[in-house]
Amino acid sequence: MQDLLKQIQIRVNEKIYLKDPETSELGKRIIQESIRMIDEIGLESFTFRKLSEKLGTTESSVYRYFENKHKLLIYLTSWYWGWQEYRLVFNTANISVPEERLRIAIRVLTETASYDDLFPHINTQILNKIVICESSKAYLTKEVDQEKKMGFFAGYDRLCERISEMVLKVNPLYKNPHTLVSTIIEGIQRQKYFIAHMPSFTDILKDGEELTLFFTRMALIMTKSNGKNE
Amino acid sequence: MQDLLKQIQIRVNEKIYLKDPETSELGKRIIQESIRMIDEIGLESFTFRKLSEKLGTTESSVYRYFENKHKLLIYLTSWYWGWQEYRLVFNTANISVPEERLRIAIRVLTETASYDDLFPHINTQILNKIVICESSKAYLTKEVDQEKKMGFFAGYDRLCERISEMVLKVNPLYKNPHTLVSTIIEGIQRQKYFIAHMPSFTDILKDGEELTLFFTRMALIMTKSNGKNE
DNA sequence: AAAAAATAATAGTAATACTTTTAATATAAA
């Protein structure tokens, strides 16, 4: 099983990069170190110059992989959502009770996965922190419409679609599966941020079971409530 | 009544600006034009140079009001939440049925208010668009913790607090009023963005009543569901 | 062994995000 899984690679839309970072040593180091660095100093202060200095390479070498740091951010978040999709599929395989599947889906989204040794150059735990703090900057731009069309957010899209389907399995009459699911996914990230930095916006003291319960309840109760309480 | 209301001013934390833009003609023009400009070209492309050129003044004059564009963004979003708080209080005054108050609160948050002639230099409709696209960038930074301490987000905080109190009036036993309210407020903005730019993340085709209903249902159903469905 | 691709080293440019200095103008207090 381990050996089989070693073949797995998270696919990312080719248009996001100039050269696939998975195909070279330098490419992998760019990913590895940029995750560390963005987490440490924040996206705003992060530059390709600083990154290349840390890597002992040059700016122009980094530019051969990514057009700019915006594309790199899109790459990292796309990879993350691709990885989450893989975790979702893996964890819900062989579970047939719709409600149970949905519960597991929310758990996959809320639980901070520990280091995933299938991807040794990607620290998924730190990457999750980046997703919490920086991922919305990837689409809150003037270029969204084109980038959406080019499929830059397709990974996130697929994840949202899969969970929406699970919602519909629980209640085929439910009218707003996508709205609910995207509100929950975004809400999870935001609440994790509030817990860490703006505690007056939440009642939850630390990232953990309570957060999972809150969003699990939201998912189930909304899904099953169709049409009532208007 | 009109005359009385003319006295109203939205208060913004003094530490956000160097000189209060409300106290001079240039200050008001800075606010007016920056709203227009950020909406038009986006926060990333917006610079104090471009703003001052448009205003027929100089960069250094703009810098006397705001330390940098980040502070200006915080000013604009703070003003917006202060204004929403005022709208909330105004619209829920004299309504005593808790559930009805909460319904109105959600409506205030979802409905795009038309031009508010109490504030002639602030186009609240465009400002709302800025809040949707740019406001999260105001706190998703490495400086949040200090800025939170300095009360830069106090306006948003108060709004969240007020609505949380309404939730508790509906169900005093409800455990997560702040988590619910902040998830809803953030969710509303995000859904409006998805409707406009990333329709695959929502089932709602256009900003309107359907969005209000979705979040009203979420508010009421979650508030009243305490403890069940875990 | 030759050809192609990738990387390193170096330099350069336009724009950004400011800061500083000085001069002109408006306003408010004595």
Added chain:
DNA sequence: TTTATATTAAAAGTATTACTATTATTTTTT
């Protein structure tokens, strides 16, 4: 009304950013 004070305008300067370009060197593939 004068004087002090604050405000704005004009101009210039600096460090950093976000790239692009050129050439040389090394590595990989054919």
